[in-house]
Amino acid sequence: MQWETVIGLEIHAQLATKSKIFSGASTAYGADANTQACAVDLALPGTLPVLNEQAVRFAVKFGLAIGAHIAPYSVFARKNYFYPDLPKGYQTSQFDKPIVGLGELDIVVDGKVKTIGVTRAHLEEDAGKSLHEDYQGMTGVDLNRAGTPLLEIVSEPDMRSAAEAIAYVKKLHTLVQYLGICDGNMQEGSFRCDVNVSVRPMGQEEFGTRAEIKNLNSFRFIEKAVAHEVERQIDVIESGGSVAQETRLYDANKDETRSMRSKEEANDYRYFPCPDLLPVEITAELLDEMQRELPELPEAKNQRFQTQYKLNGYDADVLTTQRAMADYYEAAVKSSGGETKLVANWVMGELSAGLNKENLAIEAAPVSAERLGGLVKRIADQTISGKIAKQVLELMWSSDDNADTVIEREGLKQISDTGALEKMIDELMAQNMLQVKQYRAGKTKMIGFFVGQLMKQTQGKANPQELNKLLQEKLKG
């Protein structure tokens, strides 16, 4: 039988606020356990939540960016369950009146555009962390993360393959970083993904029973987990069983999903409006202000890069995936004197390779955009060749010197002086008459020998175009 995969996603994006959603404790990552958990986060008796303005503004910005309806009044609700990393015994979340309503995002898979519905996005608080390593047979609880603001972004079940799911996640990942509302760090859990997967016979209208897979903290894991889960569900159904509605955990080491808890019993959250918080009002003034603050969004930037800089679609895609990369590129083009294609090649090539090697983000690039632009300028005006430029970049990487300083100091200036090159060629030919004869007898590949010798003599500084032209003329005789 032919099966169709149906996927919906829930993304939890930690909002990049300085303080928590309901308290003045810091949200900085990596602090010592419980040093950023204040009385409100610990749910000590008598404490009350006060909503963080920035979290609200970030949620509104997101809503505007996906063309969603922003609720003039949204309501916080209590989601009740017991777990040690949730001190209040309920998570303050939103239920029937979320701040962001129906919106949409376009994804591109295999060159085809598809619109994915975003059902809603709501504000809520993150829970703490439980550490199950052995603390005398007990569980350790760190509540630093408790109360970190989250935007939970829920999609419609609109995706039909792992590739579509990945495209959607990547799109959102790029968008929240462009908006500056989430740092997107998946390793640190700032951007987490739960995937709802079901299968149904091709052509069937009704959805199959879905399983929710949690704990997916990389694009690769999402792809693998979906592939594995689809196969598992088809196996279950084809061998006469039925898929249970449950939460499954993806185990990256074993590359499999396993049952976590059955949803039927556990899922009785008894939501009710939180009496400690009043409805959140979004005024027309705030909407206007957020609209004005919206940066150029990824798609618009991509289009502009193709028209303004004459880049092809691939280059524009790569350069606009991260806002920081796009900013770097534009600054480098400016200081290169408008070498749009050459700068693109250097940013995507040598620079990215160097960053990958040292596992650095572009924000931490040892060579600034201005300095890279300065280097590219010297390639463009033929002061140095591309090959020598790699050498210069290496020297710039480990110092604060700009390209001109390095070229001057190391004497790397290209030899384009026709007279000087001709003299060297004449001498070399006189010393290697045999090779000259061979060339003239039709063995034109012999030109490589002369290029090699001359490059060696000039330590690679001979202008390659000039050298080739002169050699061809002279060897012809």
Add this chain to the structure above:
Amino acid sequence: MSIQSEDVLKIAHLARLGIEEGQVESYASDLSNIMKLVEQMNEVDTSGIEPMAHPLDQSQRLRADVVSETNQREELQKNAPEIEDGLFLVPRVID
């Protein structure tokens, strides 16, 4: 709508409340009476009235995004029955 004994036990379990067996009946009856009161209120015609999310007809005041809390772990953990390496220790939970 009347609340049965099994409803009482389920609600108590979800709220992690211990209830003596002998008290289940009286809770069921008390809760049923509350539900009756609610049903009585339901008889009032509220069509065309926007439901309120909060008894106060106001909107939420917001706080500026400023870190105002300092590390008070030592004070705050004085209540904790067991701690280690700055962590609160609780009976082992495995998901």
